[in-house]
Each structure stands twice: as C-alpha cells, then as structure tokens.
Amino acid sequence: MDILTQGIAGALxxxxxxxxxxxxxATLAGFAAGLLPDADALIHSTGDPLLTLEFHRQFxxxxxxxxxxxxxxxxxxxxxxxxxxxxxxxxxxxxxxxxSAGLLDACTSYGTQLLWPFVDTRIAWNLISxxxxxxxxxxxxxxxxxxxxxxxRYPVAGLxxxxxxxxxxxxxxxxAATMQQSIAQQRGHQIERSVIKPTxxxxxxxxxxxxxxxxxxxxxxxxxxxxxxxxxxxxxxPTYQPNKNRMGIEKPTTQYHDILRFNKLSNRYLVxxxxxxxxxxxxxxxxxxxxxxxLWGIRLDSSKPQQHATEALFRTxxxxxxxxxxxxxxxxxx
Numbered sequence: 001m002d003i004l005t006q007g008i009a010g011a012l013x014x015x016x017x018x019x020x021x022x023x024x025x026a027t028l029a030g031f032a033a034g035l036l037p038d039a040d041a042l043i044h045s046t047g048d049p050l051l052t053l054e055f056h057r058q059f060x061x062x063x064x065x066x067x068x069x070x071x072x073x074x075x076x077x078x079x080x081x082x083x084x085x086x087x088x089x090x091x092x093x094x095x096x097x098x099x100s101a102g103l104l105d106a107c108t109s110y111g112t113q114l115l116w117p118f119v120d121t122r123i124a125w126n127l128i129s130x131x132x133x134x135x136x137x138x139x140x141x142x143x144x145x146x147x148x149x150x151x152x153r154y155p156v157a158g159l160x161x162x163x164x165x166x167x168x169x170x171x172x173x174x175x176a177a178t179m180q181q182s183i184a185q186q187r188g189h190q191i192e193r194s195v196i197k198p199t200x201x202x203x204x205x206x207x208x209x210x211x212x213x214x215x216x217x218x219x220x221x222x223x224x225x226x227x228x229x230x231x232x233x234x235x236x237x238p239t240y241q242p243n244k245n246r247m248g249i250e251k252p253t254t255q256y257h258d259i260l261r262f263n264k265l266s267n268r269y270l271v272x273x274x275x276x277x278x279x280x281x282x283x284x285x286x287x288x289x290x291x292x293x294x295l296w297g298i299r300l301d302s303s304k305p306q307q308h309a310t311e312a313l314f315r316t317x318x319x320x321x322x323x324x325x326x327x328x329x330x331x332x333x334x
Contacts, residue, residue, distance in 0.1 A: 010034015010097030015155035033097030061102035070095035175223035220289035234290030248302035
C-alpha cells in the first residue's frame with residue numbers, strides 16, 4: 001500500500017492493543033512503526049535500478065523481521081516517549097504497528113516476501129490497489145476518532161471494516177476470474193496461467209491477463225457484484241521468454257543477468273514494449289486496464305552488455321486515457 005495507508009494501518013493495529021489512557025501515544029507509535037518497513041526504498045544504486053526493486057518488500061516486510069523492526073522503531077521513539085509510556089508498552093505498540101505492513105502489502109499485486117529468508121517467493125493476493133481512497137479514508141476516520149475518544153471500539157470497527165472490505169474485494173476477484181474463464185472459452189482458448197488485479201484506486205474495475213499459446217490476452221472486467229457487469233475487450237501481445245530471445249544480449253553479461261532478475265521480479269509476466277523494441281516491460285501494469293503497453297520496464301543496450309539495464313517508465317498524464325478509465329470505471333460503453 002501507499003506509505004500513508006501503511007502508517008494509518010500501523011496506528012490502527014497499535015490502538016487495538018492499548019488501554020484508553022494509552023490510546024494517543026499508541027497511535028503515534030503505531031503510525032511510525034507502520035512507516036518504517038518502507039524505509040527499504042532508501043536502498044538503491046544509481047548504477048543498478050533493479051537493486052531497489054529486489055530489496056523493496058523483502059527482509060523489512062518479512063514475518064521473521066517483525067520483532068527486529070519493532071525494536072528498531074522502539075529505540076528511535078524511546079527518547080521522545082520514555083516519559084509517556086513504559087518501555088514494554090512502547091515495544092508492544094511498535095510490534096503491533098510494524099506487523100501490519102507486510103500483511104497489508106501482501107494484499108496488493110506487487111508481491112511481498114513474507115517468508116524471507118526461508119522462501120524468496122513474493123506473495124501477492126491481488127485484493128486491493130496500492131492506492132485505494134475508500135479503504136484509506138475509512139480507516140483513517142476511525143483511527144482519528146479512536147485517538148480523540150480514547151476508546152478501543154473505534155479501532156475494532158476499523159479492523160472490522162478493513163476485513164469486510166478485503167472480503168468484498170475477494171468476492172469481486174472471484175467473480176472476475178469466473179468471467180475471465182468465460183471470455184477465454186468464447187475465444188476457444190485454454191488458459192495456461194493468469195492474473196486478475198484491481199485497477200488503481202478501486203475494486204470495481206479489474207485488469208485481466210491470461211496466457212495462451214505464447215500470447216497474453218488483456219481485458220478489463222467489471223465483475224458486477226456491486227456494480228453493473230461489463231467486459232472491455234483489450235488486445236493481445238506476444239510473451240517474452242529470456243531463454244528464447246535475449247534481445248541481442250549474450251550470456252553471461254551483466255544485462256543478461258538483469259533480464260533474468262527482472263523476469264523473476266515480474267513473476268515472468270514480461271513483454272517487449274510495442275513502441276520500443278529495446279524495452280522489456282512488466283505486462284501486469286499499464287495506464288489503462290485494456291492496454292498492452294506496460295507501465296514500466298528495463299531498457300537494454302546491446303552495445304554496452306556489461307553495464308546494467310536502465311529503468312524505463314511510461315507514465316503519461318493524458319486526458320484521453322483518464323477519460324477512458326473513468327468511463328470503464330463507471331460501466332459505460334467506450
């Protein structure tokens with residue numbers, strides 16, 4: 001999730017473990033603890049853009065690291081709160097706040113290494129967008145009320161809302177997956193693998209991607225559980241397989257290794273960008289849920305095989321794209 005929601009969720013979890021007289025200080029400690037795991041974004045290399053992606057949501061978000069992360073933020077906050085909270089309570093609130101980060105991030109589509117260092121698989125339940133205003137504003141409201149009223153029932157209500165919202169999203173995801181199967185059958189396709197993920201800021205409109213005979217087929221789906229059912233047909237694009245197409249990059253060069261790293265980070269959902277043959281992109285993300293143009297990727301240069309690939313971003317603030325997205329979000333015909 002976005003960093004603000006991470007802090008709010010941390011505050012919510014900490015409030016759950018606090019008596020009324022400690023609610024306000026628990027809120028502050030939990031908020032700070034919820035932010036700390038995303039400090040892994042500070043791990044970067046100007047010469048190797050994939051390094052940040054590899055460390056983001058890695059050790060700092062793992063279940064095993066929670067007690068250590070809680071201790072770190074406790075020591076940071078101790079000079080400011082040692083007169084307000086006993087050390088054991090401060091650590092407890094930091095522990096509760098820190099524990100929310102990995103679990104919440106696993107609900108998004110990017111993937112979180114919850115089981116690091118035993119398993120390096122990125123867990124992604126694809127239940128909620130990285131930014132979801134309804135989710136964030138709702139739990140923020142209840143956290144603020146809990147802070148003002150100093151009553152535990154408000155964070156309990158916040159946790160209940162978060163759980164119900166994610167369950168609703170799960171039902172939407174299941175309905176979208178059912179529709180995806182129907183779409184593939186109508187085309188005479190047998191799905192080899194697929195992903196269904198919510199689009200930015202909502203759980204009404206979902207991006208559908210499935211693989212069949214060397215191509216990805218992209219569609220936008222409104223499942224119809226809480227809104228009108230609609231399918232917006234997208235396009236298809238060839239899959240990219242590093243072992244078959246090295247883009248002119250020979251083994252065992254730095255850039256070939258970068259291709260393999262990026263393939264793992266994207267869970268093998270790679271394509272060659274349709275507008276730039278030197279860019280390999282992650283097809284899971286695009287500006288429009290029907291688009292075959294990836295939002296981001298890596299740019300290769302076969303003339304410099306021992307240098308790292310560079311980052312390639314394709315975010316545009318295009319009015320037409322925004323209008324198309326809003327039209328699909330509302331369930332209207334394009």
